[in-house]
Structure formats: structure tokens, C-alpha cells
Amino acid sequence: MNQGNRILVVDDEERIRRLLRMYLEKEGYAIEEAEDGETALRLAQQEEFDLIVLDLMLPGIDGMEVCARLRQTKATPILMLTAKGEEVNRVQGFEVGADDYVVKPFSPREVIFRIKAILRRSSATAFLSKELNTSNNIVFPHLVIEHDAHRVTAGGQEVNLTPKEYELLHYLASSPDKVFSREDLLKDVWNYDFFGDLRTVDTHVKRLREKLNRVSSEAASMITTVWGVGYKLEVAK
Amino acid sequence: MNQGNRILVVDDEERIRRLLRMYLEKEGYAIEEAEDGETALRLAQQEEFDLIVLDLMLPGIDGMEVCARLRQTKATPILMLTAKGEEVNRVQGFEVGADDYVVKPFSPREVIFRIKAILRRSSATAFLSKELNTSNNIVFPHLVIEHDAHRVTAGGQEVNLTPKEYELLHYLASSPDKVFSREDLLKDVWNYDFFGDLRTVDTHVKRLREKLNRVSSEAASMITTVWGVGYKLEVAK
DNA sequence: AGGGGTCTTCAAGCATGAATCAAGGTAACC
């Protein structure tokens, strides 16, 4: 868990702000919101944040501008949100000092990963600590997930997963033993603007189990159904 | 990882300084900035840096001059930045004591490689233990990349690559097994002022595979597509 | 400077692989 890093979320769409607040608070961050550039700048000046999530498209002062002005006085890390197809000059974004950017529509999961990555980096440079803990690997008795290599190994053998299958497994694996409802999974693993059938989750679970089972029945049986509730990845007892 | 080497960045353009700071801090270096020759000289005299990145074109005392004066008292390694089209005599630069030079617009990646190479060289003389690691060669079962010679050998036979093809391959090879998205690749391998189509990456990958394949299908098949994510250079298992 | 060749980029169409959803079957609970 995080020790309550403070994050400022800047977006003109309320549902986006609410969405991010929800997810980030779940992760233990303290959230503040701003719906335009002026407010964002004011808040950022008078309070200390550990990170700012900044939409590019804002009424009044746009994100690029906010970013540039902010950089004159503060070094707060900035994560940019850009809409797909928006004629964004990415380089401009970086020049202006954004640390990373995410394209909408994003999956909540992705945003959280990027935020964690940025915060890890910035605290790493502060303490000159080695990036030992940075490895994104998740290791269970019969299941290894190497995130950088995007590789899953079950019972010592590599398993080929499709993107969704991989994301689903990775999501379950990052909170082992926790049960997620189908709604949870759809909300977190899929894009925020996807409203699909709950049964879609079933299908992916099925194929995930199938692929794991071809290689290691132990790994496959880690994905357990909690009747009337949802799914979880169960770590052997 | 680097143990926080200290680097002084000297350039009159703020966006260049910021850009370099961003990338270098990500690599774990501690950055200080100067925007003119006078400041640079003052800072370089009163503090100890492990390396100085120095723009040739500066208001007041120019880079060449700074370099020459610095060399009278310090042996700090210097990496020169020169603008394209600037009729720079490279030899002049070396005479004056620069250790290496990079032409603008540079790709962030290139600068980082040069910096690491210089630091490795200079620390190699201090610690003989590192001597072994000094070569910039990357060696895989069917693929050898000799960076100093800018030469690629696949299956024992030399392959002729264009600059971009080479850089792409080298970048992938320096983090084997790690998956890079097309965005990542554009960001790191292309120049800092390039804003292009993601599909451009595909084209280069295609031709890279083609050239490697003419000589060694094993080498070609090391460049693997991770569906929905990006590309990686996969080391045989 | 001018011309030829190379490298890079980008667009368009095609090929392939993955995600979705509906419908019927099956297992768990009471």
C-alpha cells in the first residue's frame, strides 16, 4: 500500500475525475480535483502534490500551458491524458515537462501502473536507491508473471496469452486471494468507456484456464470461482 | 543502475536543458543546469561533476572557449552538442578537449549511450575491474552487435543496416526480452523533435527482419511481435 | 550548386488474430 501520496486530478469532464478519484483512492492516494487550468495552477502552487494527472484538453488555459507554467516553479511529476486522434504533439508534451502520457480511453489499471511507475522513479532518484524492488515480476508456486517481458510461465513452461487474457491474469495476480466481481473486472481491466456483457469475463476466464491447463493444471486451478460473487486467484495454502 | 553521477548541462535553450534533465534523471543522474558559458565555468570550478554536456552555441563565451578554459584546470569529461548545419570542425572540438560530440537534433537515446560510454571509459581507468565490461558489444546466440564499429553480424555474416534500422535493433537489444510499445520506440529511438506515425515503426521492423532473414532466420525471428503491445528482442530460451 | 541514389516516412489495402455476445448445456445450491 501507498502511504497516502497526494494526487491532483485535472480534467473538465466530471465523470473522468470521479473515475480517477475512485480508483486512486482505492490505491490509498489522497485526491484533489480541478476542472480547469486556472484552478489547477492555483492549487498546485499553494499545496504540495506528489503527482498531477493532467488532461490536455481543458477550457481556458490548456494542459500544455498549465504544464509549462507549472514547470517554472515546481518539479511535481505530471501524467498527461490525451484523447486518441487529438492532434497532439507528443514531443511538445515532453519538452514542456510531462513525465508520461496516457491515451484516452484508458483502462484504469493502466493509469494506476503508470502513476506507480512515475512515483517509483521520482522517489528512486531522491534516495539514490537501487531499483531492486522495481522488478514487475509476480511469482507464485506454479505461476510466474514477468511484466516487462510480458511473459507468463506456468509450471516452468511459457504460456501464450492474448492481451486481454494477460491483463486479466495480471490483474488478478496483483491482488492474490482477493475476489473480484465481474463488474469489478470489467471496470478495471477493460477501458473505462466499455460497457459490455458480464459474460464476456466468463469467456476470458475460460480460455485463460484452458491455456494454463495445457501446461500446468496447478496453475489453472489457481483461478477459482467464488459462487455468486466472482473470481479470484488463489494462492496455494 | 548508476550511482547518481553528477552531470552539468549547459545550453541556452531551456527546452533542451529540460529535455536532457528529464531523460538523464530517469537514468539516475543528478543534474545541474547552466544557460551560459560564464555560469558553466563558475559551477564547474566550484563543484565536482562527473561529466559536462556542453552546447557549442552559447551567448557570451561559446562552448569551444568554455571547453578550452575548463581543460586548463579540470579533467571532467565533456560531451559537446553541435547544431546540424553548424559548420563545426569536429577536429577542433577534440583538440580543445571534448570527449565526444552529438549533433542536434539528437535522439535522447543516443545522448544517453554516449554519456554512459564516456563515464564507463573514465571509471574504467579508475577501477580495473570494470575493464572487462567496457566493450559496447552485445552478443546473442545468432546475433552480434558491435557498437563501436557500428557493425551487426547475424549467423556469422555481416548485415548492412541503415542508421534507423541499426538504432532500432540496438535499442531492442540493449534490453533483451523487454517489450516496447511503438510509442516507447518512437520516443526513445527517434529524434526528440520527431512526431510521427506509429506505423513507421512497423516498416522499420519489417525491413530489419528482412535483412536479418537474408542471412540468418534465427536472428530475424528474435524480433518478435507481442500482439496488442509492441515488439521485443527475444533471447532464445 | 546540381543530380543520382539512398533512407525515411506515411497511406492504403490486405491478412490475421482477438474480443464479444448469444444460446444451449451443465453444475451447484436449496
Place this chain on the structure above:
DNA sequence: GGTTACCTTGATTCATGCTTGAAGACCCCT
């Protein structure tokens, strides 16, 4: 044994990657 939730399957739709060609930038050589 009935009811509810879950699993399975396959067709359809959708997303992504690959290939090709052509245009333009760039470089080198004369």
C-alpha cells in the same frame, strides 16, 4: 428436482499487424 448461476461453443465483429508503393527528405559525389 427446481432454480440459479456458471461454463462452453462458435459465428460475428472488431482491432491490430503486415505489406506495398510512392513521395519526399537527405546525403554524397561530381
